[in-house]
Amino acid sequence: MTRCAFVLGLVVMAAACGADSSPEGIDIRLSSPAEARLGENAFEVTVMAGTAPVVDADVELELFMAAMPSMNMPEMRTNVPLTHAGAGHYRGTGSVAMGGAWDANVMVMRGNQHLGNTTITIVAK
Secondary structure, eight states: OBOOOBOTTOOOOGGGOOBOOOOTTEEEEEEEOSSOOSEEEEEEEEEEETTEEOOSOEEEEEEEEOOBGGGTBOOEEEEEEEEEEETTEEEEEEEEOSSEEEEEEEEEEETTEEEEEEEEEEEEO
């Protein structure tokens, strides 16, 4: 299933609406920040199973920017652990090291069970 799970006006590149490997009925949405900025950002992800919030998952967001050899820049990764804040909302704070396009990979697990993941491209300013 392919789905562009994106809310609140983050700038999304058209090609970023990639494959969502969530099982049928699992909906993963990055709902915050409205616009990513350099430095610390508060991230929020909502995880739903049909109409019910998923309240007992382990959720992590990984920010990834590919290497840019022409600029002598290595790839960059930032892991943002998210904690459940109620009603299927998971929140955490992470740092965006530079402006530009970042892949925001959201992984949802429950114990050893993979519930789903999705990737959204955000552009930090």
